[in-house]
Amino acid sequence: MRQTTFQVSEKASISLSSLVERQTRNIRSSLTARAAGFAAGGAPITQEQNVAALLEVADARQLVEESAGAYGENALLPLADNFVSAHLPPSELAKFIDHPAVERIQTKKLKLPTLDHATVDVGLRASTAGNRVVNETGENVLIGIVDSGFDLTHPMFADAHGGLRVERLLDQTTRREFTDVQLQQGVAGGNPPGRDGQGHGTHVASIAGGSAFGGFEGVAPRARFLLVKTDFLNTDAAVSWIFNHAGNRPCVVNMSLGHHFGAHDGTDAEERLHALLTAAPGRAIVVAAGNERTDSIHAGGRFHVGQTEEIVFDLLRPRDGGLPSAVVTLWYDQRDAFDLTLLTPSGQQIALPALGRANHFQSATVDIQVARKRYPLSASIQGQIEISISNPAARPIDLRGWKIRIAARTIVVGRLDAWVNNSGFAEFRSHPLIEMARTVGLPATGRGSIAVASHVSKNEWQADAGMETDIRAVIGRSSVFSSLGPTRDGRQKPNISAPGQYLTAALADSSELATLDDRALTGSRLLTIEGTSMATPVVTGIVALMLQRKSTATLTQIADVLQRTARHDAHTGPVGWNPTYGFGKIDIAAALQAIGGS
Amino acid sequence: MRQVPPRAYGNDGPVWVTIEPHTGHSDDEVVETLRSAGAEEVSILAPGFVSALASDDALSIVKRIADVNVKARKQTRSLR
Numbered sequence A: 001m002r003q004t005t006f007q008v009s010e011k012a013s014i015s016l017s018s019l020v021e022r023q024t025r026n027i028r029s030s031l032t033a034r035a036a037g038f039a040a041g042g043a044p045i046t047q048e049q050n051v052a053a054l055l056e057v058a059d060a061r062q063l064v065e066e067s068a069g070a071y072g073e074n075a076l077l078p079l080a081d082n083f084v085s086a087h088l089p090p091s092e093l094a095k096f097i098d099h100p101a102v103e104r105i106q107t108k109k110l111k112l113p114t115l116d117h118a119t120v121d122v123g124l125r126a127s128t129a130g131n132r133v134v135n136e137t138g139e140n141v142l143i144g145i146v147d148s149g150f151d152l153t154h155p156m157f158a159d160a161h162g163g164l165r166v167e168r169l170l171d172q173t174t175r176r177e178f179t180d181v182q183l184q185q186g187v188a189g190g191n192p193p194g195r196d197g198q199g200h201g202t203h204v205a206s207i208a209g210g211s212a213f214g215g216f217e218g219v220a221p222r223a224r225f226l227l228v229k230t231d232f233l234n235t236d237a238a239v240s241w242i243f244n245h246a247g248n249r250p251c252v253v254n255m256s257l258g259h260h261f262g263a264h265d266g267t268d269a270e271e272r273l274h275a276l277l278t279a280a281p282g283r284a285i286v287v288a289a290g291n292e293r294t295d296s297i298h299a300g301g302r303f304h305v306g307q308t309e310e311i312v313f314d315l316l317r318p319r320d321g322g323l324p325s326a327v328v329t330l331w332y333d334q335r336d337a338f339d340l341t342l343l344t345p346s347g348q349q350i351a352l353p354a355l356g357r358a359n360h361f362q363s364a365t366v367d368i369q370v371a372r373k374r375y376p377l378s379a380s381i382q383g384q385i386e387i388s389i390s391n392p393a394a395r396p397i398d399l400r401g402w403k404i405r406i407a408a409r410t411i412v413v414g415r416l417d418a419w420v421n422n423s424g425f426a427e428f429r430s431h432p433l434i435e436m437a438r439t440v441g442l443p444a445t446g447r448g449s450i451a452v453a454s455h456v457s458k459n460e461w462q463a464d465a466g467m468e469t470d471i472r473a474v475i476g477r478s479s480v481f482s483s484l485g486p487t488r489d490g491r492q493k494p495n496i497s498a499p500g501q502y503l504t505a506a507l508a509d510s511s512e513l514a515t516l517d518d519r520a521l522t523g524s525r526l527l528t529i530e531g532t533s534m535a536t537p538v539v540t541g542i543v544a545l546m547l548q549r550k551s552t553a554t555l556t557q558i559a560d561v562l563q564r565t566a567r568h569d570a571h572t573g574p575v576g577w578n579p580t581y582g583f584g585k586i587d588i589a590a591a592l593q594a595i596g597g598s
Numbered sequence B: 001m002r003q004v005p006p007r008a009y010g011n012d013g014p015v016w017v018t019i020e021p022h023t024g025h026s027d028d029e030v031v032e033t034l035r036s037a038g039a040e041e042v043s044i045l046a047p048g049f050v051s052a053l054a055s056d057d058a059l060s061i062v063k064r065i066a067d068v069n070v071k072a073r074k075q076t077r078s079l080r
Helices: A014-025 A031-035 A060-066 A090-098 A116-122 A180-188 A200-209 A235-246 A269-277 A532-549 A555-564 A588-595 B027-036 B056-062
Strands: A051-057 A076-080 A083-088 A102-107 A142-147 A166-171 A176-179 A224-229 A251-255 A283-288 A298-302 A308-315 A325-333 A337-343 A349-351 A357-362 A366-375 A380-389 A402-410 A415-420 A426-428 A450-456 A460-463 A466-469 A496-501 A503-506 A526-529 B002-004 B015-021 B040-046 B049-054 B066-070
Touching: A051 A060, A051 A090, A060 A076, A060 A083, A083 A090, A090 A102, A116 A496, A116 A532, A142 A200, A142 A235, A142 A532, A166 A180, A166 A235, A176 A180, A200 A224, A200 A251, A200 A503, A200 A532, A224 A235, A235 A251, A235 A269, A235 A283, A235 B040, A235 B049, A251 A532, A269 A283, A269 B015, A269 B040, A269 B049, A283 A532, A283 A555, A308 A325, A325 A337, A325 A402, A337 A366, A337 A380, A349 A366, A402 A415, A415 A426, A450 A532, A450 A555, A460 A526, A496 A503, A496 A532, A503 A532, A532 A555, A532 A588, A555 A588, B015 B027, B015 B056, B027 B040, B027 B049, B027 B056, B049 B056, B056 B066
Parallel strands: A142 A224, A142 A251, A166 A224, A251 A283, A283 A450, A450 A496
Antiparallel strands: A051 A083, A051 A102, A076 A083, A166 A176, A298 A415, A308 A402, A308 A426, A325 A380, A325 A415, A337 A349, A337 A402, A357 A366, A357 B002, A366 A380, A460 A466, A503 A526, B015 B049, B015 B066, B040 B049
């Protein structure tokens, strides 16, 4: 056994000293280095890899100011009077050892900034420091992502030779399409198309199939991408475009988005399109179940003849500063008859009209349209209430205390459900009819996709502001936001649960999410966020691995295997479906074994 | 509060829709009808599903031979 010794500076932590020493000797990283959060997986430490460190200094602001211009943006961030957060190469950090104003340099020995716990949770790695335990990497499989945009300059989109792993990109916001050559030229020029102003799409894509960089790697790192920067309306056209370009090659599409404007029974046009598109072998769509469990956007229950209920709801002010608006749809069996009335905050009563009719009302403050029509696809009646505040000077009293009066006249089935069109538009106040169940959104309620719930796989992460902890998030338990099944017609959605809280993956430069110092690790180009949006690409990546093993697998076969092989524990309860976890937690090794080959 | 004529499909301007031909009518017939009525971005997504950006006037014509579904705006499913 060879012994290695090196000088430990009094100012620098052992981890930093050993890292600088290793770098000069060009040896591979050790467990100590990995534990410090740099060079996970035994990759050679290079000059380019940044190290996260905490500098104790005499005057944080002065040190940052005098170093301005020497390093990139956010390389040095003052955290408090005497502390500076640094993301720099080891050699640059080492220069601060002799700086008179620096009292101590401590590398941040925190969690690996990777998909660590999520990959262990699904069985892709045996431990956070371990190698992949499955051979599949997504080779020869296409992953389609429909999302907010993509930072193609991020190394997660590059292959081992520096080539872009994106085959084609459609930007629905500009109605332009780009080939791989055009995209590569865009990256080379520093301004590739499909920019991700929000940061969501880059994060999602990297979870499903991000290339290894630093300590990070996605689930299917050798799959190739077909990307759609969506306008959030034409998602049906986005999925159609992806499968058209995939042709006969195996392809899985990720949709970490959704809504609640529909019947919630799989009959929506987009959901039926999904069923049609995934009828062919080698095709799958994976959709986020939604985060609306506790958002009070759903009311539902059984009525008896003569029963009358009044449900109160409040309009919410949009985060973007726009005018409040909401659409509430109400659904019941066509053999039943309900009197439905909207009561405004000022007490005015507007009855929903007879079948096939619509009425439209305007005042100086608000625009209201009510309608009622047959919905033959599921032998239902759809009532609809659209409220749009039209006056920017609307007062809080104009937004609060709207009511829907529901009076049951004729009952055969008796069930009535109502949904606000999406989270953030309006919310129902407490009432016995307000349900957390049946909050899985569209198109996740469709038959042509796999709907994914979220559970917690870690509750600590590293960000620019330092170590962050969510003590309310219990590891292994369902995420409190994850939407609950079943569908309105009683089908078993979500299908499966995957880690969605919290996931660390790629950060899009200059995106909205990059401004969150409690979530972004800008020097490492990583971001930690949560949602069924994050659980969904975990499943998408796993489906890509399944399609690599069996390229002719159908969506029905894939869903069946995922459900049969799902893992159960103290949180999920015994075998079988439940509205929280679906059929259980996804188990990658068992799923790959069960799907068979070719 | 005064009553005004109802809007057929929501907005004052054109709306994005998915259109499904009635039995006995083809996708091509729907596409041709939409284009003749001034609709834009008309494309067949899959057999039986046509996407378009169309005005109320265009939709009132095409709904004689097809079902019209207004596309819903989606949200991302992360909490940030």
